[in-house]
Amino acid sequence: MGALELASAKPSLALLILGAVCAAGLTFALSLVVVRLCRRWGLLGRAEAGRAAPPSVPRLGGLAIFASFLVVSALFVRPANPYELHVYAGFLVAAVLIIGVTAIDDVRGLSPWLRLAVQTLAALIAMFPLAHGTLIEVIHNPLASSGQGQIFLPLWIAIPFTWFWIVGMMNTINWVDGADGLAGGVVAITALVMAAISWMLGQHTAAFLCAALAGATLGFLPLNWHPARLFMGDCGAMFLGLALAMLANVGGAKLAMMMLLLGIPILDMGRVIMYRLRRGRSPLRHDSSHLHQRLAKLGLSQRQIALLYYSLTAAFGLVTIIAANLQRHASGWSLRTRLLPQIEIAATELPTLLGLALVVGVSIVIWRVVAYRRRRRGLPPGASSAGKMPTPPRLSPSASGARRRP
Secondary structure, three states: OOOOOOOOOOOOHHHHHHHHHHHHHHHHHHHHHHHHHHHHHOOOOOOOOOOOOOOOOOOOHHHHHHHHHHHHHHHHOOOOOHHHHHHHHHHHHHHHHHHHHHHHHHHOOOOHHHHHHHHHHHHHHHHOOOOOOOOOOEEEOOOOOHHHOEEEOOHHHHHHHHHHHHHHHHHHHHHHOOOOOHHHHHHHHHHHHHHHHHHHOOOHHHHHHHHHHHHHHHOOHHHHOOOOOOOOHHHHHHHHHHHHHHHHHHOOOOHHHHHHHOHHHHHHHHHHHHHHHHOOOOOOOOOOOOHHHHHHHOOOOHHHHHHHHHHHHHHHHHHHHHHHHHHHHHHHOOOEEEEEOOEEEEHHHHHHHHHHHHHHHHHHHHHHHHHHHHHHHOOOOOOOOOOOOOOOOOOOOOOOOOOOOO
16 A cells, blocks of 8 residues: 655654643643533533433534644644645645534534535545545555565545545544543554554654544543543544544554454444344444444443453554564565465465454454343344334443444
8 A cells, every 4th residue: 555654854752752742631621621612602412313312511522632633743743745745734634624524513413424425525635635645556465475465556446445444444433432431542542553553663753643643532531431521522533533544544554454453343333334234224324233332231331341442452452563563573584374376475464464363253252242142131133223222321322423323
């Protein structure tokens, strides 16, 4: 994939940590301001047809996260050439568009198709900011020999593929935002791992941006931890998804690494889409089929669900760092493993492939355990949007991803 290495003047590790700390402190201060202004202006939760009325908790925390990231990155990041500046500017313009429209959605509500159109426009802006942007034109095939490992995508494939990656990541974070502190903690851990990998690979500016994103998200968590005083809303979830998609493309954590880091949410999103399609439902229609919602129905509290996701994300993050480090040291190995005559796996690809297999295996085990416990309790396989299976009081339906989104 066409990776952009943001490699301006090398920042020190101390500067990297300072940027993350500044972002965390600024987000926390701005979050307090957002809570106060939202309460003063009445920008709180709203009731929706067929759903329980949400509590009076502001849902515009994403504004604080974005503002903090914008200020810190603008102060510290210096693109090395016009191309990097175009990519960075395109990302910021796309982020402003997403933040502005979805903030309106958080307060007043917009149709799912309008949100999808705005996501598409933001993705196009990110791909074509005044010049060639973060367009995924080359992907790596780990199941091919070194001479055939690069797959070059023509423009008519690269554009929809990049759109799918960016829009898919935005919706992945939005859909996992279903319990207090859940999405924020998962994104913070993911961004920290991305920062570590980018730094290890010498992509220091990308590492700084990832660290700033992690810090900005961590500063939001104290107000979002259960019981939440502030939700990030769709504006925050969409911005974080956009940022992860862009930084994965320009930094050291590529598509395979992101699949490893966010394997549970990504696979759960795919499972939910298939679940709804098999039952003749629209993938955009709300139901209670997400993993965190099913865990809540089994009696887990919001804090337990968040800590479970944190543990899995951190464990897969450690596997990702180990895989990236092994790839560096295995680059000179001549050993190749032939599983089939048509498949040749280089030693450098084995750590990532084994990590991905681990993610899939753990996901399957979790789903099987949840399904088994549901059968033991006599619970139906799913609940419709009409609410046949009421959500337990521990998991508030107003949590920004669960109140009406899938």
